[in-house]
Amino acid sequence: MLQEKFQVDEANLYIGGEWRPASDNTRFAVTDPATGEIIAQVANGTVDDARAAVDAAAQAQPEWSAASPRHRAEILRRAYELLIAQEDRFARLITRENGKALTDSRGELRYSAEFFRWYAEEAVRNLGSVSHAPASGARILVHHKPAGVAVLVTPWNFPAAMGARKIAPALAAGCTCILKPAGETPLTMLALAEVLVEAGAPAGVVNILPSQHSGETVSAMLHDPRVRVVSFTGSTEVGRVLLREAADCIVNPRMELGGNAPFIVFEDADIDNAVDGAMIAKMRNMGEACTAANRFYVHDSVHDVFAEKFAAKMAALKLGNGLDEGVDVGPLVNAKTRDKVETLVDDAVAKGAKVLTGGKRGEDNRGYFYHPTVLADVPENADCLHDEIFGPVAPIMRFSDEEGVIRHANDTEYGLAAYVFTGDVVRGLRVGERLEFGMLGLNRGLISDPAAPFGGVKQSGLGREGAHEGMMEFMETQYISLEW
Numbered sequence: 001m002l003q004e005k006f007q008v009d010e011a012n013l014y015i016g017g018e019w020r021p022a023s024d025n026t027r028f029a030v031t032d033p034a035t036g037e038i039i040a041q042v043a044n045g046t047v048d049d050a051r052a053a054v055d056a057a058a059q060a061q062p063e064w065s066a067a068s069p070r071h072r073a074e075i076l077r078r079a080y081e082l083l084i085a086q087e088d089r090f091a092r093l094i095t096r097e098n099g100k101a102l103t104d105s106r107g108e109l110r111y112s113a114e115f116f117r118w119y120a121e122e123a124v125r126n127l128g129s130v131s132h133a134p135a136s137g138a139r140i141l142v143h144h145k146p147a148g149v150a151v152l153v154t155p156w157n158f159p160a161a162m163g164a165r166k167i168a169p170a171l172a173a174g175c176t177c178i179l180k181p182a183g184e185t186p187l188t189m190l191a192l193a194e195v196l197v198e199a200g201a202p203a204g205v206v207n208i209l210p211s212q213h214s215g216e217t218v219s220a221m222l223h224d225p226r227v228r229v230v231s232f233t234g235s236t237e238v239g240r241v242l243l244r245e246a247a248d249c250i251v252n253p254r255m256e257l258g259g260n261a262p263f264i265v266f267e268d269a270d271i272d273n274a275v276d277g278a279m280i281a282k283m284r285n286m287g288e289a290c291t292a293a294n295r296f297y298v299h300d301s302v303h304d305v306f307a308e309k310f311a312a313k314m315a316a317l318k319l320g321n322g323l324d325e326g327v328d329v330g331p332l333v334n335a336k337t338r339d340k341v342e343t344l345v346d347d348a349v350a351k352g353a354k355v356l357t358g359g360k361r362g363e364d365n366r367g368y369f370y371h372p373t374v375l376a377d378v379p380e381n382a383d384c385l386h387d388e389i390f391g392p393v394a395p396i397m398r399f400s401d402e403e404g405v406i407r408h409a410n411d412t413e414y415g416l417a418a419y420v421f422t423g424d425v426v427r428g429l430r431v432g433e434r435l436e437f438g439m440l441g442l443n444r445g446l447i448s449d450p451a452a453p454f455g456g457v458k459q460s461g462l463g464r465e466g467a468h469e470g471m472m473e474f475m476e477t478q479y480i481s482l483e484w
Contacts, residue, residue, distance in 0.1 A: 016056030017203025060204030146174030277445030341391030
């Protein structure tokens with residue numbers, strides 16, 4: 001018997017407008033990172049389920065792509081309103097499966113909802129052009145069509161936002177989709193499916209496929225010729241694999257991959273503002289973000305005062321179960337992530353770094369806690385400067401000249417986000433142009449915005465999410481030649 005609605009404790013797949021168990025009836029456990037307790041048993045999608053999801057999406061595609069932009073926009077707008085009305089429900093669900101503090105989860109929910117409002121407005125702005133060919137005299141008519149079925153693969157660090165940032169533009173463009181959420185955090189996306197149904201999304205337009213068979217299920221979908229777009233957020237390592245898979249059927253890839261963001265503080269910066277920006281850039285989502293500041297370069301003349309103030313603010317953060325009011329920092333998502341953070345800190349200290357605050361696990365051994373940490377005098381050979389930390393650890397280095405800090409900041413295969421703090425806006429723009437990153441926070445620690453094109457360069461990805469560009473990633477350009 002199919003589920004009538006989403007149930008947290010025993011959640012099923014959502015395919016073709018129906019809640020159904022996995023084809024082999026297997027399930028996997030979702031645990032609370034704060035306690036290690038199992039909070040749900042989720043249907044474990046198989047390759048057969050993945051094919052069924054593509055069938056459902058492909059069947060719904062013609063009618064959805066033919067729907068008027070206004071009709072699609074109204075569904076997206078209703079989804080926004082429903083999410084805002086259910087903020088507390090979603091925030092608690094995000095915290096239960098991801099661990100972040102409720103304040104972070106509420107912020108994520110509002111950020112997620114904004115994608116539906118933004119693309120409700122963008123859905124009606126699919127504009128083309130008409131021009132006169134100079135040589136032939138023909139008219140050139142250009143318009144944009146829905147690309148077709150899209151496969152969306154999301155990570156665990158933002159259980160609501162990563163899905164919303166992909167589903168909303170896909171639907172606005174007229175594409176149907178199959179979303180495979182991370183195995184650690186599938187519940188929020190399943191709950192979102194229920195919201196989209198209430199908002200009016202027809203059966204098959206959005207399908208949610210939780211699965212711990214990630215490689216097999218995604219590969220099966222990418223080798224179905226009806227799938228035309230794959231949008232992935234996650235590690236560069238997995239992104240490379242998906243790019244190879246997408247090549248077989250020439251599926252359009254949209255990749256938002258890893259980061260190693262530099263945070264540069266010049267001698268003329270407002271130090272209090274820089275510290276506040278550092279707290280946001282480092283501790284948003286407990287550092288489990290691709291845009292998180294990973295390397296702090298502080299001018300020698302202001303290094304000590306910045307480090308002291310930054311460490312004091314980090315030390316004042318309250319660590320605990322994210323569901324408890326007043327908690328600032330919850331657990332990391334799993335033991336593997338916590339252990340990696342611990343290994344990176346131990347490596348830096350062994351190589352000469354000084355611990356200004358933190359540098360240890362939390363006292364509650366049931367969950368995956370790690371104290372907010374600030375390290376000073378971190379040597380260049382420390383592993384944390386070359387690997388994405390994905391945790392609440394801030395390594396600080398000194399610098400003395402602009403050329404040198406730009407060289408060090410660019411010395412990475414990644415190119416997602418960077419941050420610059422200076423009292424001289426001209427210098428900030430000059431340095432920003434030379435930084436090899438897709439996004440720059442100039443005297444700001446928060447750069448993510450649904451109205452801005454989010455994405456990186458080098459090995460941090462392909463394409464952009466958010467803004468008008470985000471919808472165009474799910475569209476194909478068609479040119480028509482004619483005379484009149």
